[in-house]
Amino acid sequence: MAAILTASAVPAFAATVLTYGEPGPNRGSRAKATEWFAQEVDKRSGGDLKIDIIWGGALFKANASRQSVATGVADMGTIIADYFPKEMVSYSLTNLPFKNQDPWVGLKASFDHMKSTDITRNLAKQNLAFVTSYTVSDVILMCKGDAVRSLADIKGKKIRGVGVYGKIFGDLGANLVGMSIYKAYQGLDNGLIDCSQGYKSSSKALKHHEVADSLTQLYWGIYTGLGMFINKDALARLTPSQRKVLDEVGADFIDHLGRDVMNNDNAAIKAMAAGINGRKIDIFSLPSADSEKLISAGEPYIAKWAKNASKVGLKGKELVANYRALLTKYSKERDDKGYPWFR
Template sequence: MLKFRNLAAGLAVAASLALPAAAETVIYYSHNASAKGTIPTTLNWYKDRVAELSAGDIRIELQWGSALFKATAAVQGIGDGVAEAGTVIAAYFQKEMAAYSLANLPISGSNAWVALKAADKFMRSDPQIAEHLAKSNLVYIGTFTGSAVNVGCSGDPIRSVDDIAGKKIRGTGVYGKVFGELGATRVNLSVFEAYQALDTGLIDCTQGYTYVVPALKWNEVMDNYTVLNWGQVGGVGFFMNKQFFDDLSQSERDILVQAGAEMADVYGRIVTGFNAKVLAGMRSGAGEHPIEVIDLSAEDTAKLNAAAGPFIEEWKDNAASVGLDPVALMASFEAAVEEYTAEFEAQGYPWDRATN
């Protein structure tokens, strides 16, 4: 009897070895920057979360530094299947990302978590967005944000909107255009060129995000930093090749979407933490080069919003030009901002809430 059991067990093992192994789904993801920073930290979390939810059946291969395609070719690169997924910066694709570009306007306010949750809900809620993305063979998975746009200067600070006129400023998207309308001289430089430009006097000020100040060593050449309490560049997201996505099983698609939805809270916590730490350090006067922190008044922020009006109208015209309904999209996004603003005011950040 024992010999028979051993023989049966041997046959079962042999049969199992003859069966093909379960196929692993591998997703190559292209990111335009280095493997360090807030977005890479979140992408690594997403990779691990998908592996956890799929019990290892889905593997994300992260490719850094535009190894597969440049940021300006992301829509075509993902749509053509050069990578199954990747980071898309909406500012580079005004037509293809017409709806998503709404997240780059000063509508969501300065709270990164509110902006993330609102943009994420917005991108999932309206069928016309999915239909428009499908034309580029894309599916939306999740969102990031540069977080609130502020401005740091060498020399005289910006204490009010009146101080913007005459400044030579490196701007960021619509926020830079608004400063130009208010009398600033806009200087076209990348974020990585701002340090030298401030140091040499080529520019007086640079717009940017709080967490990049120490990362790019702006704190060495800035004398002051004005918190604008204004808006964000939120049109930076995780997109996937639609044909590839549609060919996955329903359970695989559900896992990718679930992790993408969870990503807003994860990234929100990361970027909010970085910003708070850097801003607290500046307010405390820490470091060899103290930086004065100035908070723009609500009245001045309202003036900035008013000056942004023409650029919001430009967005509406662009959205309409590709067949989208800008009025419906604006209403949807503003409703999401109101929803998550109310949730934040009532409950605070999700990671700070008491758990039972």
């Protein structure tokens, strides 16, 4: 009897569960990567730490993600820097059109940048902490009607553009339309926009190929300014071992996602060119001279970012220089050693 009482008095094991708000749907390579992250946290913690992903903007929309995670609407969530140009200026650096089209290189550089002391301190003031980065790969244009074959074709088109990329489309004569990527399907379908700034596998996951006629590869920068963040109070409530697991999975996520994005991007291009459910789209590549013009057009915006960062207490020019150095570092590592999953 005593043995029974003793056993029944032992409290049941209760895992810590973190709610995760995701504005996007549960499909595509990024969604699968998010599920991998949650599964790895569960596995490596021995079930002690779990992540409950709430999909499709049920907890908050993309344009409310920063304040929602900061105030505890969710413990964690995906934040897209371009929706918060002032508050997330530290992260928006990684969305600028630097001369890099390699997702893995961009992810590694972005991760190191966001884990730096100055950025960590800046985020802490907003009750946020960085966990890891996503990438939606290099920027493309999905268009309905006339395709974009050169920079001259951009003039006069109604384009959904985001961040500096969108501003440069505007500089080239496009009529910019403010719209979430999650609304681009309807925008293309009803003619509100002619083209949408997109990303290969992400655009396929969002089914933009169903309403677009062409895809233009721009060979212009990589988009890594969206990532996983955690409410600083929620992070403080975790045990040291739970925090260690979160940190380790966040670091390993970079290699996992980098490999998957490259594989899925290649598969997406092939699938859309071959035809999905009988619908093919035309694939175009911008001439290299035009791509170089786009990269050059981004330099004034990079300089402007440095000035704006300095206004909020960050060392703007130093951060730009450090980020360029990180891109060079990981490009060299790839060239010398190959990608981690091939070593």
